Amino acid sequence: MSRSLKKGPYVDPRVIKKLEGRKLGDKTVIKTWSRACSISPEMVGFTFGVHNGKDFIPVYCTEEMVGHKLGEFSPTRKFQRHGGKIQKEMDSASKQREVDANKAAKTSTAGVGKKK
Numbered sequence: 001m002s003r004s005l006k007k008g009p010y011v012d013p014r015v016i017k018k019l020e021g022r023k024l025g026d027k028t029v030i031k032t033w034s035r036a037c038s039i040s041p042e043m044v045g046f047t048f049g050v051h052n053g054k055d056f057i058p059v060y061c062t063e064e065m066v067g068h069k070l071g072e073f074s075p076t077r078k079f080q081r082h083g084g085k086i087q088k089e090m091d092s093a094s095k096q097r098e099v100d101a102n103k104a105a106k107t108s109t110a111g112v113g114k115k116k
Helices: 013-020 085-109
Strands: 029-032 047-051 056-060
Protein backbone atom coordinates (compact mmCIF):
# COMPACT_ATOMS: atom_id res chain seq x y z
CA MET A 1 0.00 0.00 0.00
CA SER A 2 1.39 3.41 -0.92
CA ARG A 3 1.85 6.33 1.42
CA SER A 4 -0.62 9.22 1.48
CA LEU A 5 0.17 12.11 -0.85
CA LYS A 6 -0.70 14.46 1.98
CA LYS A 7 2.09 13.01 4.13
CA GLY A 8 4.68 12.79 1.36
CA PRO A 9 7.50 10.26 1.06
CA TYR A 10 9.13 8.89 4.20
CA VAL A 11 12.73 10.03 4.46
CA ASP A 12 14.45 9.12 7.71
CA PRO A 13 15.67 12.30 9.46
CA ARG A 14 18.81 10.48 10.67
CA VAL A 15 19.81 9.76 7.07
CA ILE A 16 19.29 13.41 6.08
CA LYS A 17 21.33 14.50 9.12
CA LYS A 18 24.23 12.25 8.03
CA LEU A 19 24.10 13.85 4.55
CA GLU A 20 24.29 17.45 5.78
CA GLY A 21 28.05 17.68 6.25
CA ARG A 22 28.99 15.71 3.13
CA LYS A 23 30.02 16.99 -0.27
CA LEU A 24 28.67 15.52 -3.49
CA GLY A 25 30.95 12.73 -4.73
CA ASP A 26 32.17 11.83 -1.24
CA LYS A 27 33.30 8.20 -1.48
CA THR A 28 32.68 7.24 2.16
CA VAL A 29 29.82 4.81 2.79
CA ILE A 30 26.97 6.09 4.96
CA LYS A 31 25.73 3.17 7.07
CA THR A 32 22.01 2.93 7.72
CA TRP A 33 19.51 0.44 9.05
CA SER A 34 16.61 2.41 7.60
CA ARG A 35 15.49 0.19 4.71
CA ALA A 36 12.10 1.94 4.56
CA CYS A 37 13.65 5.32 3.80
CA SER A 38 12.69 6.68 0.37
CA ILE A 39 15.49 7.93 -1.87
CA SER A 40 15.20 11.68 -2.35
CA PRO A 41 17.01 13.87 -4.90
CA GLU A 42 19.43 15.05 -2.19
CA MET A 43 20.75 11.49 -1.87
CA VAL A 44 21.83 11.16 -5.51
CA GLY A 45 25.58 10.68 -5.82
CA PHE A 46 26.13 9.18 -2.36
CA THR A 47 26.81 5.57 -1.38
CA PHE A 48 24.75 4.08 1.44
CA GLY A 49 25.55 0.91 3.35
CA VAL A 50 22.07 -0.61 3.70
CA HIS A 51 21.77 -3.33 6.33
CA ASN A 52 20.22 -6.57 5.07
CA GLY A 53 20.08 -8.32 8.44
CA LYS A 54 23.67 -9.56 8.32
CA ASP A 55 25.89 -7.18 6.33
CA PHE A 56 25.87 -3.65 4.98
CA ILE A 57 25.34 -3.78 1.20
CA PRO A 58 26.77 -0.70 -0.60
CA VAL A 59 24.10 1.07 -2.67
CA TYR A 60 25.15 3.95 -4.94
CA CYS A 61 22.15 6.24 -5.49
CA THR A 62 21.44 7.44 -9.03
CA GLU A 63 18.68 9.60 -10.50
CA GLU A 64 16.69 6.54 -11.62
CA MET A 65 16.41 5.38 -7.98
CA VAL A 66 14.60 8.50 -6.73
CA GLY A 67 11.25 7.52 -5.24
CA HIS A 68 12.27 3.94 -4.47
CA LYS A 69 13.18 2.60 -1.02
CA LEU A 70 16.75 1.87 0.10
CA GLY A 71 15.75 -1.67 1.06
CA GLU A 72 14.80 -2.53 -2.54
CA PHE A 73 18.49 -2.52 -3.51
CA SER A 74 19.72 -4.64 -0.60
CA PRO A 75 18.30 -8.18 -0.84
CA THR A 76 17.77 -10.01 2.45
CA ARG A 77 17.72 -13.52 1.02
CA LYS A 78 20.47 -15.30 -0.90
CA PHE A 79 19.25 -17.28 -3.92
CA GLN A 80 21.01 -20.64 -4.05
CA ARG A 81 19.33 -22.39 -6.98
CA HIS A 82 16.22 -24.30 -7.89
CA GLY A 83 16.40 -27.94 -6.92
CA GLY A 84 15.22 -31.14 -8.49
CA LYS A 85 16.32 -33.76 -10.95
CA ILE A 86 16.59 -31.42 -13.95
CA GLN A 87 18.84 -29.00 -12.04
CA LYS A 88 21.21 -31.81 -11.06
CA GLU A 89 21.49 -32.90 -14.70
CA MET A 90 22.24 -29.33 -15.77
CA ASP A 91 24.92 -28.96 -13.08
CA SER A 92 26.64 -32.21 -14.02
CA ALA A 93 26.59 -31.23 -17.71
CA SER A 94 28.13 -27.82 -16.98
CA LYS A 95 30.85 -29.40 -14.80
CA GLN A 96 31.67 -31.84 -17.62
CA ARG A 97 31.99 -28.91 -20.05
CA GLU A 98 34.38 -27.15 -17.66
CA VAL A 99 36.54 -30.27 -17.36
CA ASP A 100 36.66 -30.63 -21.16
CA ALA A 101 37.58 -26.95 -21.57
CA ASN A 102 40.38 -27.25 -19.01
CA LYS A 103 41.81 -30.30 -20.79
CA ALA A 104 41.71 -28.48 -24.12
CA ALA A 105 43.44 -25.44 -22.62
CA LYS A 106 46.21 -27.56 -21.11
CA THR A 107 46.92 -29.38 -24.39
CA SER A 108 47.02 -26.14 -26.40
CA THR A 109 49.50 -24.48 -24.01
CA ALA A 110 51.66 -27.58 -23.41
CA GLY A 111 54.05 -26.95 -26.29
CA VAL A 112 54.29 -23.16 -25.99
CA GLY A 113 57.20 -22.83 -23.53
CA LYS A 114 59.43 -25.69 -24.76
CA LYS A 115 62.66 -25.15 -26.73
CA LYS A 116 63.44 -27.29 -29.73
